[in-house]
Amino acid sequence: MRKIIIAILAIVLAPTLSYAGSKAEVLHWWTSGGEAKALQVLKDDFAAKGGVWSDMPVAGGGGDAAMQTLKARIVANDAPAAAQIKGPTIQAYDREGVVAPYNIDAVAKAEGWDKLLSKQVAGHMKCDNGKAYCAAPVNIHRIDWFWANKKVLDSNGIKMPSSWDEFNAAADKLQAKGIIPLAHGSQPWQDATVFEAVALGIGGNKFYKKAFVDADANTLGSSTMVKIFDQMRKLKGYTDAGSPGRDWNVATGMVMEGKAAFQLMGDWAKGEFAAAGLKPDVDYYCAATPSDNGYLYNVDSFIFFKIKGQDKVEGQKLLASLMMGKNFQKVFNMYKGSIPARLDVPMDDFDKCAKKSNADLNTAAKKGGLLPSFAHGMTLELGVKGAIQDVVTEHFNSNMSSQDAVKKLSAAVKAAS
Amino acid sequence: MFWLKRNLPKLVIAPSFGVLAWFVYGFILWTVYISFTKSKLLPVYNLWGLDQYFRLWSMPRWHVAVENLFIFTTLFIVFCILIGILLAILLDQKIRAEGFLRTIYLYPMALSFIVTGTAWRWMLNPSLGFEKFAQDLGFVNFTFDWLVTPGMSIYTIVIAGVWQSSGFIMAIFLAGLRSVDDEIIKAAKIDGASLISVYTKIILPMMRPVFMSAIVILVHLAIKSYDLVIALTAGGPGISSDMPAVFMTQMAFHRSEIGLASASAIMMFLTVSAIVVPYLYSELKREDDRK
Numbered sequence: 001m002r003k004i005i006i007a008i009l010a011i012v013l014a015p016t017l018s019y020a021g022s023k024a025e026v027l028h029w030w031t032s033g034g035e036a037k038a039l040q041v042l043k044d045d046f047a048a049k050g051g052v053w054s055d056m057p058v059a060g061g062g063g064d065a066a067m068q069t070l071k072a073r074i075v076a077n078d079a080p081a082a083a084q085i086k087g088p089t090i091q092a093y094d095r096e097g098v099v100a101p102y103n104i105d106a107v108a109k110a111e112g113w114d115k116l117l118s119k120q121v122a123g124h125m126k127c128d129n130g131k132a133y134c135a136a137p138v139n140i141h142r143i144d145w146f147w148a149n150k151k152v153l154d155s156n157g158i159k160m161p162s163s164w165d166e167f168n169a170a171a172d173k174l175q176a177k178g179i180i181p182l183a184h185g186s187q188p189w190q191d192a193t194v195f196e197a198v199a200l201g202i203g204g205n206k207f208y209k210k211a212f213v214d215a216d217a218n219t220l221g222s223s224t225m226v227k228i229f230d231q232m233r234k235l236k237g238y239t240d241a242g243s244p245g246r247d248w249n250v251a252t253g254m255v256m257e258g259k260a261a262f263q264l265m266g267d268w269a270k271g272e273f274a275a276a277g278l279k280p281d282v283d284y285y286c287a288a289t290p291s292d293n294g295y296l297y298n299v300d301s302f303i304f305f306k307i308k309g310q311d312k313v314e315g316q317k318l319l320a321s322l323m324m325g326k327n328f329q330k331v332f333n334m335y336k337g338s339i340p341a342r343l344d345v346p347m348d349d350f351d352k353c354a355k356k357s358n359a360d361l362n363t364a365a366k367k368g369g370l371l372p373s374f375a376h377g378m379t380l381e382l383g384v385k386g387a388i389q390d391v392v393t394e395h396f397n398s399n400m401s402s403q404d405a406v407k408k409l410s411a412a413v414k415a416a417s
Numbered sequence: 418m419f420w421l422k423r424n425l426p427k428l429v430i431a432p433s434f435g436v437l438a439w440f441v442y443g444f445i446l447w448t449v450y451i452s453f454t455k456s457k458l459l460p461v462y463n464l465w466g467l468d469q470y471f472r473l474w475s476m477p478r479w480h481v482a483v484e485n486l487f488i489f490t491t492l493f494i495v496f497c498i499l500i501g502i503l504l505a506i507l508l509d510q511k512i513r514a515e516g517f518l519r520t521i522y523l524y525p526m527a528l529s530f531i532v533t534g535t536a537w538r539w540m541l542n543p544s545l546g547f548e549k550f551a552q553d554l555g556f557v558n559f560t561f562d563w564l565v566t567p568g569m570s571i572y573t574i575v576i577a578g579v580w581q582s583s584g585f586i587m588a589i590f591l592a593g594l595r596s597v598d599d600e601i602i603k604a605a606k607i608d609g610a611s612l613i614s615v616y617t618k619i620i621l622p623m624m625r626p627v628f629m630s631a632i633v634i635l636v637h638l639a640i641k642s643y644d645l646v647i648a649l650t651a652g653g654p655g656i657s658s659d660m661p662a663v664f665m666t667q668m669a670f671h672r673s674e675i676g677l678a679s680a681s682a683i684m685m686f687l688t689v690s691a692i693v694v695p696y697l698y699s700e701l702k703r704e705d706d707r708k
Contacts, residue, residue: 067670074459089458092673096459186654242544244565244654383457386672390478390656397655398567408477415475 022051024081024315031059038335079305087378094127104320108133136323137341143296144197144289160287181238183260185246188393192375201291212374221410229402270337286353295364298376387416452679469680482659490639501586522584534648537577567657593627
């Protein structure tokens, strides 16, 4: 009997004895092609520094499944070391008291993250009212991109549009020739992606900030918003009948094949072009959607939870440091299509679109156009964001009038907040 | 020793009973409690009253979901049972290769709803499936675009659901038909009853318990339906084919509204209870009366 008890104790205690160094369990949903490869860089770096990485990939549903797992773990008081969380949700977790005492803040201060990151990005990474770092950024995605088939545009004498009216004229011309002007998958998040780019272009930077950062009721119910919904209705006419429910990468495929001319999508679409062996300015064009030096960003990041055990805390510190490392930021973003969050990574090896993204980011930051994407959860509470998205997708997929949509929008935001 | 012998069955049952009590009924109570709180990102335990229920019923999207649930449940049950009975009666005519045909009709049940939904999404997509096929054949004006038409997309879910489940209902009814005593049918025939009236007046009324099992199974399939909706329409176009189960998952895990999601879960639970409990009660009571 005694032997059995000793054996059981040995089995139970073994894991706590064997790892004396750093240890990290990382919850993420980067399981597909390029993303998985990019993450492997981080895993290798971590192992090279003597850490023990325990992977916790939860695939599917754009992170829905991962959120279920994460919440269950937190409620059970067993949070992973790091999880793929972004935007205001970082601060929301902090308010629930599961992030303090901000284990990685010391690393961030020692490495001078305040200087390595732009002020805006750094703001998203801080908890405790902006006093302490509690998350590490890995990339900056731009949302407001137009991707276009070069051959289709050139043969019809169309340039990348610099205003929405110009786009409408080009689209009418293409449609008359039997080409689908806008490749679009009408899923709620894709509708919202198009909507926010249109809002930025037609409403302008200040309008966007008031409506989707401050959730100001007057702005949400304004006549400018009616105009934005009018443009959405126009865009609906430029899509094909098979659009509802289509996945975004299928829509990208339509642009590649020349069945459609344009797609409005974040820069992860570039990965699809690259995977097909296509090159910017040779096979396809990339350009910002029309706006006044606006730039809608989505910063993917990892939050570091409150955790027990010195080895795990060490693991968090090492992980945070590596995520901000120049090597990881460069390699990861070349795979992912985004640009580094860290400012001092040389852009020489990146492609033309990434370089443009980097240059536009600096211009936008100076001119007040650097704004968080609401469709991708960088601003607004998730409930409010969801309410806006519901109205946008309902309007886009029905014959609701723009006036009704604006009324619904104000009511829905009021109910959700 | 004698005590052990007498109580052994109870002891053996006890662990699974305990697990069931905790994980089913315990969590139902937990969900009820959470629906009275202000829980958003994570559960909190300060009571907040009925506000989540007021919020829920003020949301247009919830109304869409509830309306769709009633459309879907009604049509799903009616068509599954009609088609199931029809197939069962046809197969019951002592035809050749019955085993083979029965397998074919039952086979969709072996698929998961995700597979069914994906396959039907391709078939119903106007630029890939039936509509394109018919147009390529030369029927240029043929349109079948329910999948992408708000207001009609819910019916595509009915089509896929019925396709998947009616074979199973057929199997249940076939088993029921086989259990009917041949003597009764022969007696009816001698009395001059036609085949149709043998079925409608004698056999089907004898199969009440089979109807009960079929309806209970279909009701809970319908109300739980989540994977089929996600795979087929994902609640779209827009939010037009949203269902309560989809709504609940969205709120709980996508929008950080755990309290609101719990309230919607309780509404679903009450709906199931309101339909199934009285039905079970009346059927079971009838059986008791017979004894």
